[in-house]
Amino acid sequence: MIIEPEKTSPCISHAANVVEQRNVRRNEFEIVLEAPEIANAALPGQFVMVVTGEGYGFEHRRPFSLFRADPETGRVSILYLARGIFTQDLAQKLPGDSVQLLGPLGTHFDTRADERIAIIASGGIGAPPLCFLARRLLEMPQPLRPERVIAICGARSSDYLVGVTELCSLGAEVDIVTDDGSEGAQGTVPEHLERLLKRYPEVTAAGVRVYGCGPMPMLLALTNVCERYGVTGQISIEAPMHCGVGQCDSCLIPVVGRDGKGPIRACVDGPVLPIGTYCWETPATP
Ligand SMILES: Cc1cc2nc3c(=O)[nH]c(=O)nc-3n(C[C@H](O)[C@H](O)[C@H](O)COP(=O)(O)OP(=O)(O)OC[C@H]3O[C@@H](n4cnc5c(N)ncnc54)[C@H](O)[C@@H]3O)c2cc1C
Ligand code: FES
Structure with missing residues (x-):
């Protein structure tokens, strides 16, 4: 099935010129694109469908979170691991080339004015939308800006860590964890979150907010930790997405909401969901 995005979605579809292709670290790249309408409208947590080939067939498109969106320059960027x-x-696209972008799509992270500590918990390629969020949080004027933005960056090994360079340069306090201990502390992101919540007993649960993005098993464990400690927040879920605009059901997530409704479509009901609003029927893995 081929979906023409202009006919199925009110969002914007564009040819976006490549401005820069930057190798950040190992196989981590940032591609900067000229897309003024998307740059103007996008909020942290939203994503774009990127189309690199001819036409809009599902085989040519993938979802990518927005890593930057700057209304002043009209540019957006995507941070990604060159893998498949x-x-x-x-990664072969260079200045002068163009790709098609459809977006901005999906729900976004909300920031509460009263959080004292924002904890950003990322697993692997979950980092880019959280970097966008961290930038917005750290740019907030006082007294809205959180006192501390702590980032837990996790991955199965050092090669799969994403966003560390950016989060450090933004001024977030960065803790690295890897499953195999090849960089940072050995362990998982939810384990480290629990250690942090234990370490700051002076901060009431109402003063901490957790923002997570990563693989589903990590998000489920993270949600459990937050619920045990009475901490609120939001998670951004990863799911296979073919159309990105609610038309194909490839991104159905087997959850039941407090209102009894479910399953949901990750592309239009998410990807960002409030912690504690949904019950996972089965631990889903994308
Ligand atoms: C909301 C959202 C945001 C994302 N943001 C980022 C990001 O910021 N940075 C990043 O690096 N990655 C992100 N991803 C993952 C990204 O869409 C790609 O899936 C991933 O980069 C794999 O690319 P590849 O070249 O390794 O896969 P390929 O080698 O092209 O594909 C491998 C196989 O997996 C299938 N496949 C892979 N991904 C998908 C998918 N998403 N939907 C359906 N089928 C798929 C392909 O059909 C193929 O069979 C995001 C995913 C989602 C859902
Ligand atoms: S990706 Fe097609 S319905 Fe969500």
Whole structure:
């Protein structure tokens, strides 16, 4: 099935010129694109469908979170790991080339004015939307700006860590954890979150907010920790997405909401969901 995005979604579809292709670290790349309407409208947590080939067939498109969106320059960027066919193709794009972007899509992170500590918990390629969020949080004027923005960056090993360079340069306090201990502390992101929540007993649960993005098993464990400690927040879920605009059901997530409704579509009901609003019927893995 081929979906023409202009006919199925009110969001914007554009040819976006490549401004820069930057190798950040190992196989981590940032591609900067000229897309003024998206740059103007996008909020942290939203994503774009990127189309690199001819036409809009599902085989040519993938979802990517927005890493930057700057209304002043009209530019957006995507941070990605060059791994498989699509991302290696994306890494070949150079200034002068263009790709098609559809977006901004999906729900976004909300920031509460009263959080004293924002904890950003990222697993692997979950980092880019959280970097966008951290930038917005750290740019907030006082007294809205959180006193501390702590980032837990996790991955199965050092090679899969994403966003560390950016989060450090933004001024977040960065803790690295890897499953195999190849960089930072050995362990998982939810384990480290629990250690942090224990370490700051003076901060009431109402003063901490957790923002998570990463693989589903990590998000489920993270949600459990937050619920045990009475901490609120939001998670951004990863799911296979073919159309990105609620038309194909490839992103159905087996959850039941407090209102009894479910399942949900990650592309239009998410990707950002409040912690504690949904019950997972089965631990889903994308
Ligand atoms: C909301 C959202 C935001 C994301 N943001 C980022 C980001 O910021 N940075 C980043 O690096 N990655 C992000 N991803 C993942 C990204 O969309 C790609 O899935 C990933 O980069 C894999 O690319 P690849 O070149 O390794 O896969 P390929 O080698 O092209 O594909 C491998 C196989 O997996 C299938 N496949 C892979 N991904 C998807 C998908 N998403 N939907 C359906 N089928 C798929 C392909 O059909 C193929 O069979 C995001 C995913 C989602 C859902
Ligand atoms: S990706 Fe098609 S319905 Fe969500």
